[in-house]
Amino acid sequence: MPAPASSRRRIGVLLVNLGTPDSPQTSDVRRYLNEFLTDGRVIDIPAAVRYPLFQGIVVPLRAPKSAKIYQQLWTERGSPLLYHGLDLQTKVQEQLGPEYVVAFGMRYQNPGVEKALQELRDAAVERIIVLPLFPQYAAASTGSVQEKVMEIVSKWWVVPSISFISTFTDDPGFIGTIVALGKEEMARHQYDHIVFSYHGIPERHILKGSHNGYCKLGSCCDTYNENNRYCYRAQCFETSRLVAAGLGLTPEQYTVSFQSRLGRDPWLKPYTDIALKDFPAKGIKNVLAFSPAFVADCLETTIEVGAEFKELFEEHGGEHWQLVPSLNSHPQWVQAVTEMLKRN
Numbered sequence: 290m291p292a293p294a295s296s297r298r299r300i301g302v303l304l305v306n307l308g309t310p311d312s313p314q315t316s317d318v319r320r321y322l323n324e325f326l327t328d329g330r331v332i333d334i335p336a337a338v339r340y341p342l343f344q345g346i347v348v349p350l351r352a353p354k355s356a357k358i359y360q361q362l363w364t365e366r367g368s369p370l371l372y373h374g375l376d377l378q379t380k381v382q383e384q385l386g387p388e389y390v391v392a393f394g395m396r397y398q399n400p401g402v403e404k405a406l407q408e409l410r411d412a413a414v415e416r417i418i419v420l421p422l423f424p425q426y427a428a429a430s431t432g433s434v435q436e437k438v439m440e441i442v443s444k445w446w447v448v449p450s451i452s453f454i455s456t457f458t459d460d461p462g463f464i465g466t467i468v469a470l471g472k473e474e475m476a477r478h479q480y481d482h483i484v485f486s487y488h489g490i491p492e493r494h495i496l497k498g499s500h501n502g503y504c505k506l507g508s509c510c511d512t513y514n515e516n517n518r519y520c521y522r523a524q525c526f527e528t529s530r531l532v533a534a535g536l537g538l539t540p541e542q543y544t545v546s547f548q549s550r551l552g553r554d555p556w557l558k559p560y561t562d563i564a565l566k567d568f569p570a571k572g573i574k575n576v577l578a579f580s581p582a583f584v585a586d587c588l589e590t591t592i593e594v595g596a597e598f599k600e601l602f603e604e605h606g607g608e609h610w611q612l613v614p615s616l617n618s619h620p621q622w623v624q625a626v627t628e629m630l631k632r633n
């Protein structure tokens with residue numbers, strides 16, 4: 290006889306992505322950027338400088354420009370990062386069944402992590418598995434979600450058991466779905482070269498997270514091992530190597546590069562926008578681009594890689610630039626997430 294609903298043991302799942310503005314209007318974009326760019330894990334300078342610099346100068350200057358880009362991205366369903374996250378939540382819940390309660394939240398803006406955690410608390414779940422939707426661990430993304438979750442639950446009178454899935458850079462289901470999407474594009478067109486373009490971070494972030502000084506931004510990241518398990522750069526190389534192996538590529542057939550830098554500090558290199566300008570002169574005219582730092586389409590994939598890099602490549606003599614779509618709520622990805630959670 291099944292146990293009555295009230296005595297059933299259920300596991301809570303919290304899926305978290307970065308966040309997006311409530312609308313593409315400048316005021317909403319400003320509010321989003323103010324929250325995002327005053328996070329000390331994203332902009333790691335003293336708070337006494339960070340708040341006046343970013344809230345007073347950087348964000349007011351950037352918000353109107355960003356709002357125009359968000360207007361290009363916006364759809365009838367709103368921001369892709371949000372609706373793909375909600376679709377993923379629904380489908381993972383269907384796959385996992387009533388033994389699990391799946392919630393979705395954003396680190397910045399809405400729906401917030403606090404509200405999502407409250408849904409799990411209301412459902413009286415036995416324990417919580419947090420899955421930040423960032424394949425490669427970075428202190429600025431996954432680390433920030435972890436800090437936020439711990440800050441919220443530390444204030445609860447009863448603190449539940451919590452586990453974090455901190456990286457899934459080499460998860461077979463994650464890699465397999467990217468490979469499947471890549472093969473679909475490769476069957477449609479002949480490509481000369483493949484680009485894996487990751488969201489950049491300041492080089493300083495790598496050195497700060499370096500285990501016993503192991504990572505020095507050199508050949509340290511050429512293998513993925515116990516010393517660099519959480520090094521963002523080493524993880525980006527590992528994801529690329531595994532996807533490349535799945536696609537049958539040799540190292541000469543692909544480039545790993547980094548995009549979206551902000552400010553004057555050195556960020557991870559090579560920079561995608563610089564690298565792609567040289568491709569046509571080397572005879573590379575047809576490029577297939579992957580964005581494996583993102584599991585859902587967003588401003589960084591659709592606009593930056595899909596439109597801006599395409600335009601730049603064509604201006605420099607390139608002929609065909611194609612972005613592989615993100616995993617979004619692809620059935621194979623839903624299956625991969627479900628398996629990751631069940632294994633945890």
Ligand SMILES: C=CC1=C(C)c2cc3[nH]c(cc4nc(cc5[nH]c(cc1n2)c(C)c5CCC(=O)O)C(CCC(=O)O)=C4C)c(C)c3C=C
Pocket residue numbers: 307308309310331332351355368370423427429430488489490491521549551582583586587588589
């Ligand atoms: C300035 C510092 C930034 C760091 C460090 C950073 C790390 C980082 N970001 C993501 C994921 C996303 N970032 C997105 C947008 C975005 N990122 C920054 C800045 C930093 N990111 C800005 C200013 C913006 C806003 C866009 C703009 O104004 O140009 C997004 C897209 C959100 C959307 O609504 O579509 C994602 C996703 C990761 C994974 C990461 C560390 C590895």
Ligand SMILES: [Fe+2]
Pocket residue numbers: 488549
């Ligand atoms: Fe970002």
Ligand SMILES: [Fe+2]
Pocket residue numbers: 503504505506509510517520521522523
């Ligand atoms: Fe490293």
